[in-house]
Each structure stands twice: as C-alpha cells, then as structure tokens.
Amino acid sequence: MAILECSGLTKRYGTRLALDRVSLTIEPGRIVGLLGPNGSGKTTFLKICNGLLTPSNGTVLIDGVAPGAATKSCVSFLPERTYLNDWMTVAQIIDFFSDFYPDFSREKAYSMLGSLNLSSRDRLKTLSKGTKEKVQLILVMARQAKLYLLDEPIGGVDPAARDYILNTIIKNYNPEASVVLSTHLIADIETILDDVIFLKDGTVTHAAAADELREKNNMSIDGLFREVFKC
Amino acid sequence: MEFSFDADRPIYIQLKERVKIKIVSGEYPPGSQIPTVRELAEQSSVNPNTMQKALSELERDGLLFAQRTSGRFVTEDAGLVENLKKELAGTEISRFLKVMASIGIPPDEAAGLITATKEEE
Numbered sequence: 001m002a003i004l005e006c007s008g009l010t011k012r013y014g015t016r017l018a019l020d021r022v023s024l025t026i027e028p029g030r031i032v033g034l035l036g037p038n039g040s041g042k043t044t045f046l047k048i049c050n051g052l053l054t055p056s057n058g059t060v061l062i063d064g065v066a067p068g069a070a071t072k073s074c075v076s077f078l079p080e081r082t083y084l085n086d087w088m089t090v091a092q093i094i095d096f097f098s099d100f101y102p103d104f105s106r107e108k109a110y111s112m113l114g115s116l117n118l119s120s121r122d123r124l125k126t127l128s129k130g131t132k133e134k135v136q137l138i139l140v141m142a143r144q145a146k147l148y149l150l151d152e153p154i155g156g157v158d159p160a161a162r163d164y165i166l167n168t169i170i171k172n173y174n175p176e177a178s179v180v181l182s183t184h185l186i187a188d189i190e191t192i193l194d195d196v197i198f199l200k201d202g203t204v205t206h207a208a209a210a211d212e213l214r215e216k217n218n219m220s221i222d223g224l225f226r227e228v229f230k231c
Numbered sequence: 232m233e234f235s236f237d238a239d240r241p242i243y244i245q246l247k248e249r250v251k252i253k254i255v256s257g258e259y260p261p262g263s264q265i266p267t268v269r270e271l272a273e274q275s276s277v278n279p280n281t282m283q284k285a286l287s288e289l290e291r292d293g294l295l296f297a298q299r300t301s302g303r304f305v306t307e308d309a310g311l312v313e314n315l316k317k318e319l320a321g322t323e324i325s326r327f328l329k330v331m332a333s334i335g336i337p338p339d340e341a342a343g344l345i346t347a348t349k350e351e352e
Contacts, residue, residue, distance in 0.1 A: 031278050163276070170272055173279050191242055191277045211241040211281065220238030 001064060003028050003147050003178045004049060008058035011044050011202075018044040020202040021058065028146075029175040031192055033210070033221070034182040036199035037229050042182040043080055045199070046149045049180075050077045063146055073101070076145035080152050082132055086125035090118065090135055097139050109142035116164060130157045134165075141168055150181040154188060166192055186222040196221055198228060242277060246285035249275075254294060254305055255316045262307040265295065 004026040011019040019041045026032055034042050047053040049060055051067030062071040084093055090113065098104045113120055116134055124132060133156045140148065154162045162185075169179055170192055183189060196213060198206040205228060206213065210221055217224050236245050253259045265271070268286060272279040286303060289295045293311060297303050306312065331341040 029280065031280075167273065167276060170276065170278065173269070173272070187238065190238060191236060191275075191281075194278055194280050211243055211284075214239060214241045218239060222238060 002026060002061075003063055004060070004180070006049075006058065006060040009045070009048065009055050009060060010057035011041075011048060011053065012056045017202050019048070019055075022199075022202070022204055023058075024197065024204065024207060026147075026178050026180065026195075028178055029173075030178045030194045031169065031173070032178065032180045032195045032197060033186070033189060033193040034180055034197050034199065035184065035186055035221070035225060036182075037184065040199040041202040042199055043151055044202075046077070046151050046180070046182060047079075049147075049149055050075060073103070074146040076140045076143040076148045078137060078140040078148075078150040078153055082124075082136060084124055084136070087123060089121055089123050091120040093124065093135070093139065094120065097142070101143055103144040104139075105142050105144065109138055112138045112142065112168065116161065130161070133157055134161055137165060137168075141172060144174075144177075146177050148177065148179040148181075150179065152183055153181055154183060154185055159188075162188055184225075186225050187220070190221050193221070198225070200229065243281050243285040243288070246275065246277065246282060247289055250285065250289055251294070251315055251319060254312060255319060259305045261305055261309060261312060263305050264301070265303050265305060267302065 002025045004024070007023045009019055009022040009024075010017070022041075022045065034045065036042050044053065048055050049062065049067060051071060060067060063074060065071055067075075088096070094106060094109050097109075098106050110120065113135075116138070118131065118134065118138075124135070127135065133153075137150075137153055140150065154165055157165065166189060169181075181189065190210070193210045196206060196208060196210050197204060206224075213221060213224060219227075236242055250259070250265075259265050266274070268279050268282050271286075272282040275282070286295060290297060290303070293308070294306050294315065295303050296306060328338055328341060331338070336344070
C-alpha cells in the first residue's frame with residue numbers, strides 16, 4: 001500500500017490558489033525530492049500531509065488514514081521554522097521527544113549529536129541558526145517513522161553538515177519508510193533521490209523517477225529545474 | 232563524498248561503470264564477495280535503490296552473481312572479465328580518437344603520438 005496518496009488536493013488562501021488539484025502516490029522505500037521555486041506550494045503540501053492545514057478540496061491519505069492524531073505517530077515532520085522552546089537545553093528537548101514519540105531513539109539522537117560535535121548541555125537560544133537546524137533534524141531523524149517529511153532540511157547548514165545529513169538519510173534507509181524532502185538546492189541532493197516531483201504554481205509538472213528524467217532529457221535534475229523554471 | 236557524478240547521465244549507469252572498473256582492475260577479484268548494497272550506497276552517497284538497480288543489471292550481464300543468503304560475488308569466468316576489459320578500453324579509445332579528430336589529428340597520427348609519448352616517459 002502507498003504510504004502517501006493524494007488526489008485532487010487543492011488549497012486556497014483567500015482567492016490565491018496555493019495547490020491546484022495535486023494527485024500523487026508515494027510508495028514505501030522511496031526518497032522523493034519535492035522541488036519547486038519559492039511560493040510553488042511545497043510547504044503548503046507538506047503541512048497538509050502533516051495535518052497542520054486542511055485542504056480546501058481533495059483528499060490525502062497517510063498509510064491509508066487521513067492526517068490527524070493517529071498519523072502523527074508514523075510521520076516525522078521537519079518544519080521550515082523552529083517550534084521548540086528555546087530556553088530548553090538539547091538534552092531536555094531529547095527527553096521531551098522521547099516522552100512524546102514511542103518510536104524515538106535516544107541512542108540515535110546522542111550518536112548523531114556526537115558526530116556533529118554538538119553538546120547536549122547547550123540551551124537552544126545560545127545556538128546559531130545552522131546549529132539549531134542540525135538539532136531539529138537530529139530529532140526528526142532519530143524517530144523510526146514510516147514517513148519523513150522534511151521541509152528544506154539542508155538550506156541553512158554548511159556543506160560538510162549537508163553531506164552528513166544526506167548520509168544520515170541514506171544510512172537510515174528503510175524499505176518500509178519513505179522520505180519526502182523539499183528544497184531548491186537540487187544539485188546537492190540529486191544523487192540520493194529515487195523520484196522527483198516538480199511543483200509549479202501549485203500544480204505538479206513532473207513526477208517521475210530521477211534517472212528516468214535524466215535519461216529522457218539528457219540533463220541533470222538541476223539542469224531540468226533551471227529550464228522548467230527559467231525566469 | 233567519495234566521487235562526483237556527471238549530473239546529466241543516469242546515476243545507475245555511472246555506478247555500473249565504476250563497479251566494472253573495480254572488477255577489471257582486480258580490486259574486486261574473480262569469485263570474491265563485494266560489499267552489500269547498503270555499504271556501497273553509503274560509500275558513494277547514493278540512494279540504496281539506485282545502487283540496487285546498478286548491481287541487478289550487472290547480475291543480468293553475468294558479471295556478478297547473487298547467492299541467496301551470503302551476498303553478491305564477482306563472476307569466476309575469466310573470459311568475461313577479459314571481454315569487459317576490452318570493452319572498457321574500446322570506449323576510452325573511441326572517446327580519445329574523437330577528441331583527436333576534433334583537433335585535426337587522424338587515428339594513425341594519434342597512434343604515432345601515443346608511441347612517441349610512451350618513449351619520452
């Protein structure tokens with residue numbers, strides 16, 4: 001069964017259409033790039049899948065169920081903004097997550113903190129923007145979820161940490177789980193993608209296997225993106 | 232990241248080429264076991280599914296074979312490896328000759344240049 005299935009998904013903000021009849025299926029064991037320029041609907045899509053927004057029309061099913069309390073236990077979401085209390089230390093946040101999510105692995109979280117040379121005693125508000133992002137990503141990836149929804153996971157971090165994050169995604173690969181990541185830093189993530197979804201003004205223009213698109217167009221996904229979204 | 236890819240060619244094809252070179256060069260000797268899909272995927276920073284596809288195609292070509300429980304091995308057929316070596320050499324030579332032609336050097340002249348360079352070294 002598909003992990004994520006949506007059909008005719010539409011979201012209106014007032015008169016503006018943020019998503020326009022999006023229909024997609026994401027199978028288990030795939031790493032999917034949700035790619036599109038600013039304002040193309042990537043974040044809206046991820047928020048709907050996570051139950052933070054309700055669609056104006058259409059349906060989404062996560063593992064067969066509409067987004068809600070039940071799907072939170074199998075979806076691990078990395079939002080574009082921090083929502084954590086910044087007076088907490090990293091260790092306290094890890095405790096908090098491990099209380100909240102039965103699938104959270106402390107060992108995994110601490111081992112990732114160690115590889116990125118982060119201290120669990122630091123308070124969140126004393127950390128730089130990039131370091132905060134690393135901590136958030138660690139929290140999200142330390143869960144054993146069925147679906148990881150990552151909104152711009154590599155945007156704010158340095159290239160070395162970017163490589164580490166991508167390797168973490170590969171290392172965590174599980175044939176039963178899928179990862180959807182939105183970004184516009186395509187060149188950096190090309191090699192890890194199975195499938196690619198291009199969003200343009202709220203509609204899907206391409207949805208295919210990454211290697212298929214490369215073969216068909218004789219260019220990289222990055223190159224194709226630059227062509228499709230040429231300003 | 233261990234190596235970079237040509238962004239405009241399918242990645243599984245490039246992964247196949249790399250494994251072929253390792254077989255021909257003897258880094259993966261005939262009959263030896265190769266690392267798991269997961270290990271290879273991590274080494275090259277690619278998706279395990281992509282690596283799986285590359286290895287399956289090499290299996291189909293007979294260069295690798297899988298044993299149900301113990302993993303994947305390099306073919307023991309020395310003739311197959313020898314053919315592969317010729318095939319890889321052929322590709323490189325045509326590429327080289329194309330570059331030579333583009334700067335106005337015909338194949339026999341290019342061959343002469345190769346011999347001359349070898350003597351210099």
